[in-house]
Amino acid sequence: MKANYTFFTKANRTPQTQPIPGRQADMIQGRSGGYQFKIDLWQQLRRCLLLGTAQGSFYANKHELTEEFVNVVTQAVVIDSARTAQEILYASDGHAINNSAPLFALVLLSIGETPAAKGAFQEIFLQVVRTGSHFYEWLNYTRSLRGFGKLIRACGKTWLANPDARALAYQLLKYQQRHGYTHRDALRLFHVKPETPDHQALYQWATQGWTSLPEAPPSEAMAQIWWYERVKRDPSLTLEAIRQGRLTHEMIAPVGNMDREAWQLLFKDMPMGALLRNLGSLTHLGVLTFNRSKNLRYLAERLQSKKNLRKARIHPIDILKALKTYQSGGKLGRSQKTWQPIPRVLDILETALERSFDVVQPTGKTFLHAVDVSGSMSYYTVSSGGLTCCEIATTLALATAKAEQNYIIRGFSTEFCDLKITARDSFSSALAKASNQNFGGTDAAVAYDWAIRHRVHVDVFCFWTDCESWAGKAHPSQRLADYRRRVNPQAKAIYVTLAPYKVSLVDPQDPDSWDFSGFDPAMPKAIQMIAAGT
Numbered sequence: 001m002k003a004n005y006t007f008f009t010k011a012n013r014t015p016q017t018q019p020i021p022g023r024q025a026d027m028i029q030g031r032s033g034g035y036q037f038k039i040d041l042w043q044q045l046r047r048c049l050l051l052g053t054a055q056g057s058f059y060a061n062k063h064e065l066t067e068e069f070v071n072v073v074t075q076a077v078v079i080d081s082a083r084t085a086q087e088i089l090y091a092s093d094g095h096a097i098n099n100s101a102p103l104f105a106l107v108l109l110s111i112g113e114t115p116a117a118k119g120a121f122q123e124i125f126l127q128v129v130r131t132g133s134h135f136y137e138w139l140n141y142t143r144s145l146r147g148f149g150k151l152i153r154a155c156g157k158t159w160l161a162n163p164d165a166r167a168l169a170y171q172l173l174k175y176q177q178r179h180g181y182t183h184r185d186a187l188r189l190f191h192v193k194p195e196t197p198d199h200q201a202l203y204q205w206a207t208q209g210w211t212s213l214p215e216a217p218p219s220e221a222m223a224q225i226w227w228y229e230r231v232k233r234d235p236s237l238t239l240e241a242i243r244q245g246r247l248t249h250e251m252i253a254p255v256g257n258m259d260r261e262a263w264q265l266l267f268k269d270m271p272m273g274a275l276l277r278n279l280g281s282l283t284h285l286g287v288l289t290f291n292r293s294k295n296l297r298y299l300a301e302r303l304q305s306k307k308n309l310r311k312a313r314i315h316p317i318d319i320l321k322a323l324k325t326y327q328s329g330g331k332l333g334r335s336q337k338t339w340q341p342i343p344r345v346l347d348i349l350e351t352a353l354e355r356s357f358d359v360v361q362p363t364g365k366t367f368l369h370a371v372d373v374s375g376s377m378s379y380y381t382v383s384s385g386g387l388t389c390c391e392i393a394t395t396l397a398l399a400t401a402k403a404e405q406n407y408i409i410r411g412f413s414t415e416f417c418d419l420k421i422t423a424r425d426s427f428s429s430a431l432a433k434a435s436n437q438n439f440g441g442t443d444a445a446v447a448y449d450w451a452i453r454h455r456v457h458v459d460v461f462c463f464w465t466d467c468e469s470w471a472g473k474a475h476p477s478q479r480l481a482d483y484r485r486r487v488n489p490q491a492k493a494i495y496v497t498l499a500p501y502k503v504s505l506v507d508p509q510d511p512d513s514w515d516f517s518g519f520d521p522a523m524p525k526a527i528q529m530i531a532a533g534t
Contacts, residue, residue, distance in 0.1 A: 013474035014475055015473055015474070016034040016035060016472045016475055017035065019035045020475055020478070028502070028503060030467070030468050030503045032468035032470040034442075034469055034470025035475075037506060039503065039504045041072060043517065044068075044500075045087055046090075046517050047501075047518060048072060048500045049101050049102055049518075050091055050097070050101075051101070051498070053065035054066065065500055068500075069104075069500070074111075077112040081117035081119075082116065082120050084109055085120035085123065088105045088124060089128060092127070094314075094315060094521065095522070096518070099128070103128065103134060103138050106124070106138065107138065107146065108145070109121045110152065111145065125155045125158070129155075132172060132174060133175050135175075136186075139179065139186065153191075161195060166198075166221040168199075172202065173224055173251050183207070201221075202222065205225055213233060224247060224251065227244065227247055231247075231255050239265060246269060248266070248269075248270070249278070260286050260287060267287050267295065267298075271312065272302065272303070272308060272309070273314065275303070276318055276319065276322040279326045280329075283339040283342060290344070296342075296345070299345065300348045303348055303351075314356060316353060316395070317392065317519050319352050323349040323350070324391075324431075327428060353427055357524045357525075358521055359400075359524045359528065360525055363532040364405070365406065366406040366459045367408070367460050367527075368447065368451065368461050369400065369401060369407060369409045370447040370462065370464070371394055371419065371434060372390065372393060372411075372412060372413075372463070372498075373437040374412075374442040375413070376389075376466055377389040377466060388435070389466055389498045389499060393465070395427055395431070396496065397464050398421065399524050402423045404423075409421045412444060413437075413440035414472075415446060416446040416447055416449065419434055421433050440471075442465070444469040445473075445478070447463070448461070448480055448483045452487060459490070459531060460493075460494060461493045462527060463505065465495065466499035467495065467501055469505060476505050477505070480493055480513070492513070493506070493513040494530060496523060497518075
């Protein structure tokens with residue numbers, strides 16, 4: 001047998017089930033058995049805040065992940081409570097898939113023992129606890145984790161004593177009870193004393209109700225409550241209450257006559273989040289139909305406005321969930337109704353989803369999007385809408401590709417497959433193509449293997465993955481070094497981690513590789529800026 005030097009040319013390859021020689025201190029064994037690089041405390045904090053840990057994953061259940069989350073927040077508060085507070089605030093401001101993880105972390109911040117931690121908690125409290133739903137979720141976590149001391153009572157009083165009595169009345173009417181609490185419970189717990197006649201009237205209604213109905217609203221602040229109480233006594237006033245009292249569907253539905261005309265009135269002023277959640281009901285009731293062009297135009301104006309989406313803190317995942325649920329015709333989600341999806345509504349949601357991401361002008365760079373389609377990505381769901389990691393990874397990759405001109409989108413497990421997805425695909429069709437590929441183990445290095453073998457010039461490799469790569473004969477960082485040596489020395493790599501694990505595929509010694517976390521709407525723009533070198 002002729003001797004050759006293959007042993008030397010492959011010497012820089014280490015199976016992913018082993019740490020890279022000389023880098024053992026930088027690496028940790030993931031739950032899948034593969035070795036990846038460690039991430040620092042702040043990376044893990046942001047990852048947990050943006051992704052949440054309440055759903056569990058393929059490799060870890062929700063209890064295990066949340067225990068890690070608690071430990072991370074606790075450590076971060078000790079090291080730098082102000083920075084921890086800013087991370088919570090960032091996640092809460094429309095960057096996390098929902099506000100539950102920031103609220104949970106906010107309670108952990110309040111447990112911090114230093115004056116700095118207490119001050120940081122108070123400083124961001126009202127910016128994170130914005131709605132009645134947030135307030136009672138925070139209250140529930142607080143009761144379970146720490147109890148009600150002086151600090152908590154001060155913040156609770158502050159929320160319930162909002163100087164804008166009209167805004168407070170809106171929240172108390174819209175969210176009359178959540179998480180086992182009512183307004184009466186909260187007001188008694190915090191011993192809130194009214195500072196104005198409006199607050200006096202509002203607290204009295206919240207704790208005792210109205211035995212008799214005034215002939216007119218006691219004040220402008222109490223107008224919506226007055227209309228609500230009128231409809232409770234006479235449901236035939238439903239339409240008038242919606243027109244004049246501007247009651248939302250959460251306020252009027254439990255007490256009113258909810259026919260098509262009522263829903264048509266509600267449709268015109270429905271908040272963005274509620275509008276997305278009720279598209280199926282609106283179709284079932286005939287408010288949205290094939291031939292009601294005026295309503296369809298209005299829907300497009302609302303949902304396709306970047307300004308409206310941002311103002312309402314509508315996350316792309318909210319739109320993706322609405323798209324998937326609406327397309328199902330009632331087979332998904334909690335609705336008991338069924339409907340025939342209207343193509344125009346699906347088109348509106350597709351455009352809204354694309355516009356919900358923050359992008360800039362095309363950079364002219366070539367992108368290779370590698371979407372993890374391994375079995376674990378189809379198991380892990382990240383929201384109550386049942387969206388899988390793979391579906392969201394595909395959506396993020398396609399949103400980034402739609403912002404550029406030069407791109408490749410492929411899927412990886414232990415092979416690197418052509419998903420046949422292009423920027424012309426709708427998000428729905430792209431999801432179907434990617435979801436049909438879920439199988440096998442995970443080897444992120446196959447993307448570099450393919451690019452080397454075919455000598456494909458790539459400026460930016462974008463990986464959308466849970467980061468649990470374990471099945472390869474070489475680590476992704478090793479194959480990236482090979483690619484730079486053989487094809488493009490300036491190639492950059494971006495790994496977007498879509499599960500709240502504490503591992504990364506990014507070599508911390510590589511200045512041209514980045515690790516991002518979560519489903520942040522700003523992700524495509526950040527990737528473009530890295531590609532452009534800005």
